[in-house]
Amino acid sequence: MALKESLSMELEPVAPFNFKLSVHKPAGWWWSTPYELFQDETLWTAARLGGDLLGLKLHSVGTLLKPKLSCAVYSKNSLSDKEKIHLTETLSRALRINEDLCDFYSMAERDEILREVVHDLYGLRTTAWPELFPALILVLTLQMAPWKRSSEMMDLLLKNYGDDVNFDGKTVRYWPSPGKIAALTVEELRSKAKLGYRARNLSSIAKELNGGFPSMEDLYVMDPEEAKEKLMTLRGIGEYSAELISPRMGFPLDVWSAKIFNVLFFKKETDSPRGSIPDLKKTAEKHWGEWRGHVFTYILNDLPKISERMGVDLTKF
DNA sequence: GCGTCCAGGTCTACC
């Protein structure tokens, strides 16, 4: 049954704000689910509020320098005032509506690597996950796997246990709830989603989230270091994963990105990408300080153009 | 066709 429109609102992001670059990133990352649809400056996607599925239709009605977003929310039942406020706050946080990038851009203008990158991607907001569980599924499946295999694991989870959200003439496949995954056996997750050793970790995480683990909103208002430490109490979530999904992103280097940043920093490939991670993290912190998470997102979404300018293929890794 | 290696990390045991 199709969901009905239950809330309509407008959001006015701090300029500059490029809607397309922010929710439909050049490197191919989705905002909420891999099955969301993006056409003509409109995003049809989904989310969960409490346990209920929502359809979201986000449309840019402004410009880069005078941005405005029209947001329509579709649900099975009407939303209470409290739910409407909660949803508005979640959308504002996850779209980084109030984030002012002025200081980042000022810093970038003085930086040899970043100067042209921020021109390429002017107005792009960094990754901010609408919900915690899908972000945790992503980082668990990224571990120790080539992208193709990670993608296969996520797809099997979505197809076997996810939900279809029907609204506005569209259907968007959305992630399973923690409760649904928590009810499955580790053996089933291992075989049906081909998760391997990750099945035990995902099962444990689903049970934690089902049992009252802080939400993304709770983590957002915590001290960034405290939020990271909290995430790392989850089984299978280490420093890399916690930094990648933390509401205030760190510099989440893995083997793939370490190879790229070695070439950017030191102009050469490394024989030991994993071993180089601590040094790269220190260099990034010294070089870019609190903006290193933004640098991470901007650079990894601009690899083709950076490669062209440097004469080195950074997309091959 | 078959064996081996290793990938967009994390945990544990051991020193």
Add this chain to the structure above:
DNA sequence: GGTAGACCTGGACGC
């Protein structure tokens, strides 16, 4: 506190 070694699975590679 530092660090090998194990961990699912499947594609790449050498033979």
